[in-house]
Amino acid sequence: MYYKHHVFFCLNQRDEGERVCCANAGAKDAQEHAKKRVKDLGLAGPGQVRINKAGCLDRCEEGPCVVVYPEAVWYTYVDNSDIDEIVESHLRDGKVVQRLLLDAKPKA
Ligand code: FES
Numbered sequence: 001m002y003y004k005h006h007v008f009f010c011l012n013q014r015d016e017g018e019r020v021c022c023a024n025a026g027a028k029d030a031q032e033h034a035k036k037r038v039k040d041l042g043l044a045g046p047g048q049v050r051i052n053k054a055g056c057l058d059r060c061e062e063g064p065c066v067v068v069y070p071e072a073v074w075y076t077y078v079d080n081s082d083i084d085e086i087v088e089s090h091l092r093d094g095k096v097v098q099r100l101l102l103d104a105k106p107k108a
Pocket residue numbers: 010011012013020021022023055056057058059060063064065
C-alpha cells in the first residue's frame with residue numbers, strides 16, 4: 001500500500017440556500033489542521049498518512065465528513081479537538097474513534 005491511511009475531507013461549498021455543506025461547517029480549517037497535526041507528529045508521507053481534499057462525498061446532512069481508507073471508516077467532527085483525536089487515536093495508534101463514527105453502510 002502506498003499510504004497506510006489515505007484521508008479525504010469533503011470541502012464542498014454549496015451555493016447559498018442549497019443543502020447543508022461541509023464547507024459551511026469548518027471543513028477547510030479542519031483539513032488544514034489535520035494536515036499540520038499529521039506532519040507535526042511525523043506521520044506524513046508515503047507509507048504513512050496522506051490528508052487530501054475532496055469534493056462532495058454525498059453524506060452532506062451527516063457532515064461535515066471525512067473518510068479514512070483503506071479501512072473506509074467514516075467520521076464526522078465538530079472542532080479541532082475531534083480532529084486531534086482522529087489523528088492521534090486512529091491514524092497514529094490504529095484505534096477507531098467510536099464516538100465520531102458515521103454509519104459504515106448506507107441506510108436501507
Ligand atoms: S458537502 Fe460534504 S458530503 Fe456533501
